[in-house]
Amino acid sequence: xxxxxxxxxxxxxxxxxxxxxxxxxxxxxxxxxxxxxxxxxxxxxxxxxxxxxxxxxxxxxxxxxxxxxxxxxxxxxxxxxxxxxxxxxxxxxxxxxxxxxxxxxxxxxxxxxxxxxxxxxxxxxxxxxxxxxxxxxxxxxxxxxxxxxxxxxxxxxxxxxxxxxxxxxxxxxxxxxxxxxxxxxxxxxxxxxxxxxxxxxxxxxxxxxxxxxxxxxxxxxxxxxxxxxxxxxxxxxxxxxxxxxxxxxxxxxxxxxxxxxxxxxxxxxxxxxxxxxxxxxxxxxxxxxxxxxxxxxxxxxxxxxxxxxxxxxxxxxxxxxxxxxxxxxxxxxxxxxxxxxxxxx
Amino acid sequence: xxxxxxxxxxxxxxxxxxxxxxxxxxxxxxxxxxxxxxxxxxxxxxxxxxxxxxxxxxxxxxxxxxxxxxxxxxxxxxxxxxxxxxxxxxxxxxxxxxxxxxxxxxxxxxxxxxxxxxxxxxxxxxxxxxxxxxxxxxxxxxxxxxxxxxxxxxxxxxxxxxxxxxxxxxxxxxxxxxxxxxxxxxxxxxxxxxxxxxxxxxxxxxxxxxxxxxxxxxxxxxxxxxxxxxxxxxxxxxxxxxxxxxxxxxxxxxxxxxxxxxxxxxxxxxxxxxxxxxxxxxxxxxxxxxxxxxxxxxxxxxxxxxxxxxxxxxxxxxxxxxxxxxxxxxxxxxxxxxxxx
Numbered sequence: 001x002x003x004x005x006x007x008x009x010x011x012x013x014x015x016x017x018x019x020x021x022x023x024x025x026x027x028x029x030x031x032x033x034x035x036x037x038x039x040x041x042x043x044x045x046x047x048x049x050x051x052x053x054x055x056x057x058x059x060x061x062x063x064x065x066x067x068x069x070x071x072x073x074x075x076x077x078x079x080x081x082x083x084x085x086x087x088x089x090x091x092x093x094x095x096x097x098x099x100x101x102x103x104x105x106x107x108x109x110x111x112x113x114x115x116x117x118x119x120x121x122x123x124x125x126x127x128x129x130x131x132x133x134x135x136x137x138x139x140x141x142x143x144x145x146x147x148x149x150x151x152x153x154x155x156x157x158x159x160x161x162x163x164x165x166x167x168x169x170x171x172x173x174x175x176x177x178x179x180x181x182x183x184x185x186x187x188x189x190x191x192x193x194x195x196x197x198x199x200x201x202x203x204x205x206x207x208x209x210x211x212x213x214x215x216x217x218x219x220x221x222x223x224x225x226x227x228x229x230x231x232x233x234x235x236x237x238x239x240x241x242x243x244x245x246x247x248x249x250x251x252x253x254x255x256x257x258x259x260x261x262x263x264x265x266x267x268x269x270x271x272x273x274x275x276x277x278x279x280x281x282x283x284x285x286x287x288x289x290x291x292x293x294x295x296x297x298x299x300x301x302x303x304x305x306x307x308x309x310x311x312x313x314x315x316x317x318x319x320x321x322x323x324x325x326x327x328x329x330x331x332x333x334x335x336x337x338x339x340x341x342x343x344x345x
Numbered sequence: 346x347x348x349x350x351x352x353x354x355x356x357x358x359x360x361x362x363x364x365x366x367x368x369x370x371x372x373x374x375x376x377x378x379x380x381x382x383x384x385x386x387x388x389x390x391x392x393x394x395x396x397x398x399x400x401x402x403x404x405x406x407x408x409x410x411x412x413x414x415x416x417x418x419x420x421x422x423x424x425x426x427x428x429x430x431x432x433x434x435x436x437x438x439x440x441x442x443x444x445x446x447x448x449x450x451x452x453x454x455x456x457x458x459x460x461x462x463x464x465x466x467x468x469x470x471x472x473x474x475x476x477x478x479x480x481x482x483x484x485x486x487x488x489x490x491x492x493x494x495x496x497x498x499x500x501x502x503x504x505x506x507x508x509x510x511x512x513x514x515x516x517x518x519x520x521x522x523x524x525x526x527x528x529x530x531x532x533x534x535x536x537x538x539x540x541x542x543x544x545x546x547x548x549x550x551x552x553x554x555x556x557x558x559x560x561x562x563x564x565x566x567x568x569x570x571x572x573x574x575x576x577x578x579x580x581x582x583x584x585x586x587x588x589x590x591x592x593x594x595x596x597x598x599x600x601x602x603x604x605x606x607x608x609x610x611x612x613x614x615x616x617x618x619x620x621x622x623x624x625x626x627x628x629x630x631x632x633x634x635x636x637x638x639x640x641x642x643x644x645x646x647x648x649x650x651x652x653x654x655x656x657x658x659x660x661x662x663x664x665x666x667x668x669x670x671x672x673x674x675x676x677x678x679x680x681x682x683x684x685x686x
Contacts, residue, residue, distance in 0.1 A: 046513075046542060053474065077445070124360065203400055203631070205569065205608065205627045206630070207614075230541065230542060233615055234614045235616075257619070260617055274542060274544070274545070275542055277616055278551065278571050278572045278598065280571075281617070282576075282577075282595070286549060286550055289546075289547075292511040293511065
């Protein structure tokens with residue numbers, strides 16, 4: 001891990017709000033984290049927790065009426081003026097439609113989207129779409145780009161890549177389509193790869209193949225991956241560092257082993273208890289989290305988890321919002337059970 | 346009633362469902378998609394049978410045949426009715442099925458598309474009652490209120506519409522609707538896979554609780570093995586339209602006898618970073634049921650495949666009491682299972 005140079009990506013107090021007619025949805029409400037080179041950074045959370053909006057903010061592809069209203073997204077990259085060394089660029093300050101972010105999107109930060117069917121155009125061949133991405137970011141000819149695309153498909157384990165280049169996405173099976181998407185994302189050698197629930201749409205045996213492939217590619221290329229999922233099993237197998245989100249806020253952050261074996265936040269603890277695992281005792285009542293995830297319009301005051309929390313402190317958790325504070329060497333938690341720091345309004 | 350404990354509630358024998366592939370102007374049938382191909386299983390009263398497999402393996406088609414949402418191509422489905430008679434659901438026509446329908450109900454996967462957005466809860470949960478002859482509105486209101494309470498919802502919500510509820514609450518409404526006509530067999534097709542983890546456990550607990558209180562029999566279709574292990578008494582594993590293995594849940598997980606079952610279990614990511622899973626990788630992809638391989642359908646992906654597997658389709662046979670498997674080499678090979686943690 002390349003820590004002495006600082007993180008590859010540093011998100012500081014990011015707030016992305018959606019200005020709707022009915023009110024403001026605070027989809028991401030003060031999220032901070034660092035991603036280092038060579039790290040698989042897992043973001044886990046249930047629907048509506050803001051995990052997808054967080055990565056969309058990084059790529060600056062948040063749809064209107066969504067807007068980054070606060071915070072910094074610092075990306076480390078080599079100096080653009082020709083001198084040696086590295087500089088930090090604040091992605092949050094860029095024009096979302098400008099030349100600068102477009103040269104970063106797809107080249108330095110690439111996305112593996114959730115739905116492999118919806119992410120390829122059905123009227124262009126797989127090859128043309130990968131070649132387009134390559135030629136947009138690298139100054140090479142069409143022939144060279146095609147060869148590169150072919151190599152990429154071979155790297156991700158697509159059989160007969162030459163032939164597949166001239167096929168359409170609907171001719172491929174789910175697993176092959178997901179591999180083709182990965183090939184496209186990797187084609188420009190990104191330093192940061194964002195995988196947004198890359199395996200939720202595929203079967204468990206295909207999922208195992210895709211996860212294995214991502215792990216292997218990550219080792220070979222030493223790129224960083226931000227891995228989003230709601231599946232705690234997948235996160236345990238993939239990530240080295242985990243961030244748990246709930247209703248737009250970070251509940252807990254830490255190395256994967258601490259999160260799974262010494263979870264601090266009541267939400268993380270409850271989440272881990274409530275999943276039926278293949279190795280747990282069958283047909284007994286599972287410990288549950290009472291209630292359901294509140295609608296983003298009526299977000300609870302104070303700590304967003306307090307109405308469902310069994311350890312809530314009345315008069316405190318429902319009034320004040322806890323800040324994310326270190327409780328161990330690398331573990332951070334936002335809960336008044338461990339510290340008294342609160343988010344300043 | 347004739348000896349209720351000896352005959353199973355549902356005995357499915359050699360069930361087949363083929364969908365024809367038609368081509369050209371005259372719609373000539375050029376082949377068949379063998380969605381369900383010679384499947385036999387049984388469900389005892391009060392138990393939960395899990396039906397697992399990857400997408401396209403025919404688990405949903407099989408479960409839809411059972412409730413006669415679709416008509417099977419051939420085979421028998423012997424159902425023991427509440428009056429103690431045994432009828433073959435596969436042979437009955439619409440009129441004859443109608444009085445039996447309340448005894449078999451279904452819970453659907455997607456709580457967002459399975460509830461009519463223009464009907465309020467009273468209409469949704471009360472409709473099966475109305476259809477089955479309960480015309481008195483007052484009585485219906487009372488019953489709907491009771492059903493809503495049964496699934497953990499407040500009766501005051503009766504006038505609200507589905508959009509006002511979260512995914513977990515909607516699934517509760519779907520369960521209340523299925524239970525309104527006092528079914529004996531409930532087919533649940535992936536009832537928790539569209540739900541968030543924290544809500545999933547609530548619905549699983551509700552299903553277990555209702556089963557004990559109402560003596561329900563479930564056929565639980567799922568792809569999440571963790572969920573299946575948790576809720577099922579017995580599990581049947583399907584692969585490309587055929588059953589690969591069927592056994593008691595514990596036995597199937599600890600001592601799988603079919604290489605596909607073992608591979609499926611090994612592919613499940615374990616929620617513990619200290620346990621590395623997914624190392625035994627299953628190569629290749631699921632073949633199409635329109636054009637399956639010769640012999641055993643699993644042989645191109647199987648690490649234990651022998652010559653006989655390429656040529657001869659294996660029989661679905663009982664190798665120890667209650668443990669059925671379709672593998673030529675089930676006795677010779679040692680397969681890893683999952684130990685109880």
